[in-house]
Each structure stands twice: as C-alpha cells, then as structure tokens.
Amino acid sequence: MKVINKIENNLKNLHAQDPKIAKLVDQELDRQRNSIELIASENFTYRGALEAAGSVLTNKYAEGYPDHRYYGGCEVIDKVEKIAIERVCKLFGCKYANVQPHSGSSANLAAYHALANIGDTIMGLALDNGGHLTHGSPVNFSGIYYDSQSYTLNKETEQLDYDLILKQAKKVKPKVIVAGYSAYPRKISFKKMRDICNKVGAYLLVDMAHIAGLVATKQHPNPFPYAHVVTSTTHKTLRGPRSGIILTNDKELAKKINKAVFPGLQGGPLMHIIAAKAVCFKYAASAEYKNYIKKTMANAKAIGKGMEDGGLRLITGGTDNHLCLVDVSVARATGKQVEAACDKAFITVNKNTIPNEKLSPFVTSGIRVGTPAVTTRGFTEKDCYKVGQNIAKIAFNLNANGNCKPAVLKEVQKDSKAMLKARPLYAGSQY
Numbered sequence: 001m002k003v004i005n006k007i008e009n010n011l012k013n014l015h016a017q018d019p020k021i022a023k024l025v026d027q028e029l030d031r032q033r034n035s036i037e038l039i040a041s042e043n044f045t046y047r048g049a050l051e052a053a054g055s056v057l058t059n060k061y062a063e064g065y066p067d068h069r070y071y072g073g074c075e076v077i078d079k080v081e082k083i084a085i086e087r088v089c090k091l092f093g094c095k096y097a098n099v100q101p102h103s104g105s106s107a108n109l110a111a112y113h114a115l116a117n118i119g120d121t122i123m124g125l126a127l128d129n130g131g132h133l134t135h136g137s138p139v140n141f142s143g144i145y146y147d148s149q150s151y152t153l154n155k156e157t158e159q160l161d162y163d164l165i166l167k168q169a170k171k172v173k174p175k176v177i178v179a180g181y182s183a184y185p186r187k188i189s190f191k192k193m194r195d196i197c198n199k200v201g202a203y204l205l206v207d208m209a210h211i212a213g214l215v216a217t218k219q220h221p222n223p224f225p226y227a228h229v230v231t232s233t234t235h236k237t238l239r240g241p242r243s244g245i246i247l248t249n250d251k252e253l254a255k256k257i258n259k260a261v262f263p264g265l266q267g268g269p270l271m272h273i274i275a276a277k278a279v280c281f282k283y284a285a286s287a288e289y290k291n292y293i294k295k296t297m298a299n300a301k302a303i304g305k306g307m308e309d310g311g312l313r314l315i316t317g318g319t320d321n322h323l324c325l326v327d328v329s330v331a332r333a334t335g336k337q338v339e340a341a342c343d344k345a346f347i348t349v350n351k352n353t354i355p356n357e358k359l360s361p362f363v364t365s366g367i368r369v370g371t372p373a374v375t376t377r378g379f380t381e382k383d384c385y386k387v388g389q390n391i392a393k394i395a396f397n398l399n400a401n402g403n404c405k406p407a408v409l410k411e412v413q414k415d416s417k418a419m420l421k422a423r424p425l426y427a428g429s430q431y
C-alpha cells in the first residue's frame with residue numbers, strides 16, 4: 001500500500017516497541033476504512049485531535065482546576081484547559097464549563113452528584129424507549145443509587161408526549177428530570193421540559209451527547225437557557241476525542257459540579273484528551289463544520305428515504321436529526337439478524353429496541369442508523385439513499401436461518417465496496 005498518510009507513519013515507534021499492539025491498531029484502522037459505519041454514536045475524529053490525544057500531555061498530573069492545582073509545573077497545562085473551557089462556553093452560549101469528565105457516563109454521574117442526594121428521585125426516558133443507561137437503568141449507578149422513575153414515549157406517535165411526562169412528574173416528584181436521548185430521531189423541546197420542571201420543582205438536566213454537534217451549529221434548539229445543567233460526550237456528532245463535558249449558567253451549580261468531578265469522582269484530568277477536546281471545539285465553530293452537520297442531517301433523511309422506499313418502517317415516520325430508528329419487523333426480520341447480515345455486506349448498524357418493543361434487547365425489532373461517521377468520510381445523499389435501499393434489500397431477503405440470500409448479499413457487497421473506495425477514510429490531506 002502506498003503510504004501517503006501520516007496516520008500510518010505515526011505508528012513508527014509503536015511498531016518498534018510493541019509490534020503486537022501496533023499491528024492491531026493498523027488492523028482496526030483497516031476495519032474502519034472498509035465498512036460503511038452507521039452506528040449513530042460513532043465518528044472519525046480529526047487528525048489534529050488524534051495527535052493531541054497521543055501527545056506528551058498524558059504525562060502531566062494536574063489534579064484541581066486552572067490556577068488551583070495540587071501539583072507544580074501546571075503553567076502550560078492551565079493554558080490548555082482554559083482554552084478548552086473558553087471555546088466550549090462560546091460554542092454553546094453558556095458561562096461555566098467543566099471539561100474534565102472522562103466520558104459521557106462520568107459526566108452524568110457528576111451532574112447527578114451535584115444536583116441530587118443518593119436516594120432522590122430522577123426521571124429519564126426508559127432505556128428501551130431510547131434513553132441512555134445512565135438515565136436510570138436498574139443495572140447502572142443511576143438506577144442503583146437513585147430512585148429511578150422512567151417516562152416513556154407516546155405509544156401511538158412514538159414521540160415525546162409532554163403532557164404524559166408532566167403527569168408522571170406530578171406523581172413521582174423528581175429532583176431531576178433528564179432530557180436528551182440515545183435513539184430518538186426527533187427534535188426535543190427543552191422549553192417544554194423546563195416548564196414541566198418548573199411545575200414540579202425539579203432540575204432540568206439535558207444530556208445532549210448525541211445532538212451536541214447539531215446544537216453547536218444551531219441545527220437543533222439549544223438547551224440553554226432552559227437547562228440547569230447540560231452534559232455531553234465529545235466523540236459523537238461533535239467529532240472530537242472520546243470524552244465528556246458539563247456545562248451550566250448557574251454559578252452555585254458550577255461550584256457543585258466542579259467539586260463533584262474533582263475531588264468527588266476523579267483524580268487527575270486527562271490533559272491530552274482535554275487538548276484534543278479543545279481542537280474539536282475549535283472546528284465545531286467553523287463554517288465548514290456547520291456545513292458538515294447540515295450534510296449529516298440531509299444524509300440521515302436520504303438513508304431513511306432509501307430504507308422506506310425499500311419497504312422498512314421509520315419510527316415516527318422520519319427524522320429531524322442525524323439518525324433513523326427503523327422497524328425491521330415489517331420485513332419479518334429481527335434487529336439482530338439485520339445487524340449480522342448487514343455486517344457481511346460491509347454495512348455496520350446496531351440492533352435497537354423500538355417503542356412498544358415485543359422482543360428482548362438482545363434480539364429487538366429494530367435497528368438504529370446514523371450518518372455522522374459516513375458524512376465525515378464524504379458520503380453524499382445519493383450514496384446514503386443507495387445504502388438505505390441496500391439495508392432494506394438485505395432485511396427483506398433473509399433466509400430462514402437469518403442469513404442474506406447469497407445473490408443479494410453479493411450485489412450489496414459490490415455496492416458497498418465501490419462506495420468505500422470512492423470515499424476513502426484518512427486519505428491524502430483529508431481533515
């Protein structure tokens with residue numbers, strides 16, 4: 001293979017020092033290059049972010065916050081963290097940010113810690129309706145340490161039903177209501193969620209992990225000024241390194257959040273990752289990135305149209321963000337089967353429960369299909385429409401054993417290969 005690409009060159013030392021791991025990193029890059037990545041929570045981060053994440057900043061201990069550290073030698077690190085904070089506040093129009101959480105889940109853990117006491121009631125969307133594990137699932141800290149009283153979607157519309165949420169909130173009197181989801185294809189009214197919170201005296205915690213990139217580019221309403229606290233990941237639509245953030249406009253809450261993160265839950269911050277986050281916040285403010293998000297959303301519509309024209313059913317009848325939730329039971333298929341069959345055709349999707357789900361979470365009646373990653377590598381609406389049609393084709397052509405009919409599989413494999421070749425990942429001078 002012709003090496004024109006810094007990505008490969010970067011592993012020179014790793015190959016010398018630990019060839020086993022280096023080879024696996026290369027294999028993973030190959031895997032990413034050779035599949036149509038439609039997992040809605042994944043993306044391909046910037047080379048600049050990869051370099052920052054792989055930098056010597058990983059060597060530095062910096063417990064505490066800029067200008068208030070428990071270690072010496074933090075004068076450079078302080079500048080990095082201050083830039084990250086300044087950029088993310090500007091990006092989302094808020095006053096205070098904590099950029100130290102290691103992930104979206106630990107950001108939520110810290111946010112709950114700041115807003116509620118152990119045993120208090122929290123109210124998030126049920127996991128099988130599109131919520132996240134950290135929104136009160138019984139197998140997660142959020143459902144173990146707090147009294148979790150989940151809300152659900154409207155069974156007919158498959159969408160948020162603010163009257164239903166209010167009714168439940170009046171009944172269970174939560175300390176915190178969580179808005180923001182992992183598998184919800186429609187816009188969220190943060191204003192309506194805040195009105196509900198005001199009526200029952202609850203905090204509004206918005207977890208914008210999936211839609212942060214849309215919010216940053218004004219393609220989805222901003223949780224501010226309605227949310228008391230906002231958490232997010234930085235590696236989904238935001239296209240940064242794998243990590244988390246917490247934002248607020250409230251000075252007292254900001255103090256509680258900082259205490260909750262450190263010394264409450266974490267030790268030293270990952271300064272290399274904070275630097276990489278700063279890189280993604282910089283790009284997220286650019287016109288080019290706004291264009292990318294608009295394309296991501298147009299691509300989600302196109303892939304949805306392709307699946308719908310192929311006979312599958314879109315939950316809620318469509319999408320206004322970066323993902324589609326799809327009912328594959330109309331093809332007499334399960335999510336598990338479609339996921340496995342698509343995988344063989346170089347298309348990566350994940351099985352997903354759908355509203356009114358009748359099957360177990362390990363089988364499911366649905367799949368979740370998102371476009372942030374393929375849009376990063378340059379897929380167009382035309383490509384996405386075709387991929388959508390191909391997913392439907394696979395779902396409707398499964399044998400009794402759950403495998404795709406060989407002739408159909410072959411056709412789709414050919415299409416996938418052609419598209420992947422035409423839109424190479426991390427090639428030339430690309431991002």
Ligand SMILES: *Cc1c(COP(=O)(O)O)cnc(C)c1O
Nearest residue numbers: 103104105132181182207209233
């Ligand atoms: C992905 C996600 C998270 C968790 O992020 P991790 O970095 O995987 O811990 C939290 N909330 C929502 C809504 C998510 O979709």
